[in-house]
Amino acid sequence: MNPLYREISLKEEVSGCLLCNEAACTKACPHGVEVDKIIRSLRFENTSGAAEKLTLEMACESCDNKACLEACVKSKMSKTVPIDDIMIKAATYPKTPEKEVDLSITFCGVPCENPFFLSSSVVGSNYEMVARAFEMGWAGVAFKTIGNFVPKEVSPRFDALTKESVPFVGFKNIEQISDHTLEENLTFLKELKKNYPTKVIVASIMGTNEEEWTYLARIVTEAGADIIECNFSCPHMATDGLGSDVGQNPFLVATYTKATRKGTHLPILAKMTPNLGHMEIPALAAMEAGATGIAAINTIKSIMNVDLESFCSGPKVRGKTSVGGYSGKAVKPIALRFIYEMKSHEGLRKTPISGMGGIETWKDAAEFLALGCENLQVTTAVMQYGYRIIEDLIEGMKFYLINEGYHSISEIVGKAIEHIVPGDELDRDSICYPKFNKSKCVGCGRCYLSCYDGGHQALEQEPGSGKPILIASKCVGCHLCKVVCPVNAIETGK
Structure with a gap:
């Protein structure tokens, strides 16, 4: 192994792994090495976590048993993942000393065991899914948006943007709010709060008029929600006057925030759309109307992947598509820019922000925290890799804080803001x-x-x-x- 290129070669090798469920390589290892977890840790930039899972007794370097390589599912389609080489390189990373570090954080007055929540989407849309996520370590959920109506969805409704050998740069969806009835969703919320009282339930709601916003706020409060999130930002509702149509109009944002406040005593988050130039304008309107904090960003209006034979764009619904919401790692810089502009605005500087948009690794999460977020929401990464990414989000963040000498996650909140200045203030x-x-x-x-x-x-x-x-x-x-x-x-x- 050439140590000069360890990070580069490792990145290439682990990116080729299929990240299988119930991985055959791990089952085949005669020494009990958690091969799949180590590769996932490396894939999600948690090198300390990967090293922690390897011990000298495992002796991957001297192992001549090729069972893990022979079991690799990727061998069915191309070359097997070089598991032996990956394990040897992973073992060269230093282990992090065991120290106490606090990942808990209070957001909008609500204690959270860690800052990682599922964002309002299909990844948190029924009891069984959210319960499983809670069991794995997620601290909370922004439950999929609840309304007074059940939308009629299309099929298919997801598509992905690729680049070179990278299979998933960005993601487009044309899915609307919850496809469960209001009664079903309220039952989910009640059961989740009953069975997981220390987890945080954020009820995302969307009304069509002031009366509905007030009504929805009242009934989700009665169902046991801890926080209410107003969806002012969905970019692809089939009916005009909903979602991002509201979020681009400060008057409507203020009107519906006031209506929501009439129905609840709970903290209220106004979820912002990025489909405008200055997010701070509707954000200020929401805060002045009674919101407690801001959630940002929702997905970006998009069209992707025009088929140059049929000239249809994806996702193709019987040869047609519509403008949809773009998400994934590619939107992270856009999300960070909007969050910075809000946190550096005099009227919003102390406003709690729940950040989202492209969070896949603990490093992504730390960047959002450094720009002032106190809470983080994830969807697209879960859709790609499953709830299990919480293991590396928590472990990677913990080891980062220990290695940098911090004692709690709150210590890094906002630390990057002062290092971003207007262009005319840069040294030229x-x-x-x-x-x-x-x-x-x-x-x-x-x-x-x-x-x-x-x-x-x-x-x-x-x-x-x-x-x-x-x-x-x-x-x-x-x-x-x-x-x-x-x-x-x-x-x-x-």
């Missing part, structure tokens, strides 16, 4: 040159191509080796070369 009187690690560089020329064709022609390649030579007189310090380097051989220099 200096150049930061790239620094090339020649021992790590493989001479592929990617940096040269990008600089020559998309930058400032500030690089040359050494004859023979292909390694970069900086032309300082042309370099403007944009760091495009660093961004495109496939082996992380370029760093920030002087």
Whole structure:
């Protein structure tokens, strides 16, 4: 193993794993190594967790039993996942010392055992699903939006955006609110609160007029909800005047927030749409009308994947589709931008925010917390990988806090805000040159191509080796070369 490329090669190797349920590789291991859990930890950037699951006694390096490789399901379609190589590399990560760290956090006055909630969607839409998630460690759920009506859904209603070898960059859905009756949903809420009293139940509601918002708020309060979330943001309701149509109108946001407040004493979250320029405007309207906090962001209006033979876009419903909601890892930068703008606004600085939009790993979660969120909601990652991702969200966050010397998760909330400033406040009187690690560089020329064709022609390649030579007189310090380097051989220099 070349230690210079451990992270890069590991990322490639674990990304090829199918992440099977009841993984055959783990069942086949004669030494009891939790192969699937270790690979998942590496996949979700929880390297400390992966190392923690390996011991010297397991001795993967000296094991000549190939049962795990022979059992690998991927071998049915292509090359098997290099499990032996992955385990050896995972064992080289240092273990984190055992220390007490507090992942609990209070949100809108409600104590939460950790900040991780299921967001309002199909992943939290009935009793059995949510109960299973609670058993696995999720602290709460924003239950799938409840209304006075049951929508008639289409089939299919999901589609995915891909890129190169990455099978899932973004996700589109055209699903509406809960397909259960109001009575069924209220029963789910009551049973969940009865059987899981320490878990947090957020009832997402959507009315069609003021009376409905008040009524829905009252009955979910009576059913045992801890928090109410007003869905002002669903981008693909089949009826006008619902969802994001409301969220783009500060007057309607204020009107329906006031109506919700009439029906409850509980904390109220106004769930914001990203389908506008300035989220702080409707957010302020909601807070002034009686909301307790903000939830952001909901999905982004989108069209994706036009089939160039049929010219139909996905998901195809008998040859037609509609504008839907885009989610997944690709929307994280957009979500963080909106959250930053709200938390840096004078009128919203102290407003509790439940953040969502592209959270897959503990690192993603930590970024939302660092920009001021005190609660986190997840959907698309659960739809891809299942509720089990909570194990690495909790473990990865715990090990991060320990390694960085924090004692509680609350200590990192908002720590990134001061480091983001308006563009005119950035230092424009200096150049930061790239620094090339020649021992790590493989001479592929990617940096040269990008600089020559998309930058400032500030690089040359050494004859023979292909390694970069900086032309300082042309370099403007944009760091495009660093961004495109496939082996992380370029760093920030002087």
